[in-house]
Amino acid sequence: MKEELMERAAALPKVELHLHFEGGAPPAFIRGLAKEKHVDLSGIFNADGSYAYRDFWHFLSVYEAATQVLQTPEDFARLTRAVLEESAASGVIYSETFLSPEFCGGGDVAAWREYLHAIREAADAAERDLGIVLRGIVTPIRHFGPERAKRSALCAAETADDWLVGLGLAGDEKQCKPRDFAYCFDMAREAGLRLTAHAGEWGGPDSVRDAIADLGVERIGHGVRAIEDPALVERIAEDGIVLEVCPGSNVFLGIYPTLARHPIARLRDAGVKVTVSTDDPPFFHTTMKKEYTDLAQTFGWDAETLSDITRTAAEAAFCDAATKESLLKRLETA
Ligand code: ADE
Numbered sequence: 505m506k507e508e509l510m511e512r513a514a515a516l517p518k519v520e521l522h523l524h525f526e527g528g529a530p531p532a533f534i535r536g537l538a539k540e541k542h543v544d545l546s547g548i549f550n551a552d553g554s555y556a557y558r559d560f561w562h563f564l565s566v567y568e569a570a571t572q573v574l575q576t577p578e579d580f581a582r583l584t585r586a587v588l589e590e591s592a593a594s595g596v597i598y599s600e601t602f603l604s605p606e607f608c609g610g611g612d613v614a615a616w617r618e619y620l621h622a623i624r625e626a627a628d629a630a631e632r633d634l635g636i637v638l639r640g641i642v643t644p645i646r647h648f649g650p651e652r653a654k655r656s657a658l659c660a661a662e663t664a665d666d667w668l669v670g671l672g673l674a675g676d677e678k679q680c681k682p683r684d685f686a687y688c689f690d691m692a693r694e695a696g697l698r699l700t701a702h703a704g705e706w707g708g709p710d711s712v713r714d715a716i717a718d719l720g721v722e723r724i725g726h727g728v729r730a731i732e733d734p735a736l737v738e739r740i741a742e743d744g745i746v747l748e749v750c751p752g753s754n755v756f757l758g759i760y761p762t763l764a765r766h767p768i769a770r771l772r773d774a775g776v777k778v779t780v781s782t783d784d785p786p787f788f789h790t791t792m793k794k795e796y797t798d799l800a801q802t803f804g805w806d807a808e809t810l811s812d813i814t815r816t817a818a819e820a821a822f823c824d825a826a827t828k829e830s831l832l833k834r835l836e837t838a
C-alpha cells in the first residue's frame with residue numbers, strides 16, 4: 505500500500521517555488537567548471553564528491569565558494585540546463601528560482617542584463633526540450649547588507665517583466681532585520697514585482713511577523729517556525745499567505761530532527777497554504793521526487809493531497825495569468 509502511494513507520488517507533475525539557482529548546481533557540474541577554470545575548490549567537497557559543510561552557516565560559505573567558478577553568462581546558461589534537467593527528471597513542470605545579481609555581474613545592471621539574457625535563452629531551450637517552465641526571482645543576500653541589496657533590487661526593478669517576476673530575500677536570517685530591506689521591497693513593488701522573503705527558518709515567529717509587516721510579502725520562504733505561535737498560524741491562514749516549505753532542507757540542516765516531527769502537516773491542517781520545494785537540492789541530498797515520496801511515506805499523503813499542494817503552488821506562482829492558466833491545465837489533465 506505504502507509502495508503504491510510512493511510510486512504515485514513520484515510520478516505526479518510538480519511545481520516548485522523555492523529553489524536557489526546556484527544551490528541547485530550538481531557538485532559534479534561545479535567540479536567540472538573548477539577544472540576548466542583552474543580554480544581549486546577541493547576544500548568544499550567530501551571524498552564521495554558531495555558538498556562538504558558542517559552547519560547552515562558553513563553551508564552559506566561553501567555555497568559562495570562554489571559560485572567562484574560561475575564567472576560568465578555562458579556559465580550560467582550551462583547551469584540553467586544542468587538545474588532544469590534535474591528538476592524535469594523529478595517531474596517538475598514549473599519552477600521559480602532565486603537569482604542573485606551579486607553572483608551575476610556583482611550588482612551592475614548592464615552586466616546583470618547579459619547574465620539574465622543567457623539564463624533566459626537556456627531556459628527557453630529547456631522549455632522546448634524538457635517541457636519545464638522557469639521564472640526568476642531576484643534575491644538579495646541578507647548578510648551582504650542592505651546597501652548591496654539595494655543594487656540587486658535595482659537590477660530587479662530595471663528588468664522586471666513576464667520572466668523576472670519577483671523579489672526575495674535569502675541568506676543569514678540572524679543578520680539585519682526585514683525593515684533594513686524595506687526600501688528594496690518598496691522599489692520592487694513599484695516596479696510590479698511580486699514579493700517573498702525567507703523568514704521562520706532560523707528565526708522564530710517574530711521573524712515571520714516582521715517580514716509580513718515590514719516587507720509586505722505575500723509568500724514566505726520556509727515560515728515553518730510560525731507553528732510556535734498559534735495566533736500567527738491563524739493569521740497566516742486567514743490572510744492566505746503562502747509558505748514555501750522545504751521539508752528535506754529543514755531536516756537535513758537540523759531544524760527538525762525527523763520529517764515526522766516537521767510541522768508541514770500541522771500547518772496544512774490549520775488551513776495554511778503550504779507548498780513543497782527543495783531549497784538547494786544537491787546540498788541537502790534531495791530532489792522534488794524525494795520530497796513528494798518522503799511526504800507520502802511519512803504522513804500517508806495520497807496523490808490527491810499531494811496534487812492539492814501542487815495546485816496551491818501553481819496558484820501562488822508569480823507568473824502572468826496566461827502562463828498560470830496553462831500550468832493549471834497541465835496539472836488538471838495529468
Ligand atoms: N541561501 C541558500 N539556501 C538558503 C536557505 N535555506 N536559507 C537562507 N539562505 C539560503
Ligand code: ZN
Nearest residue numbers: 674702725783
Ligand atoms: Zn531558501
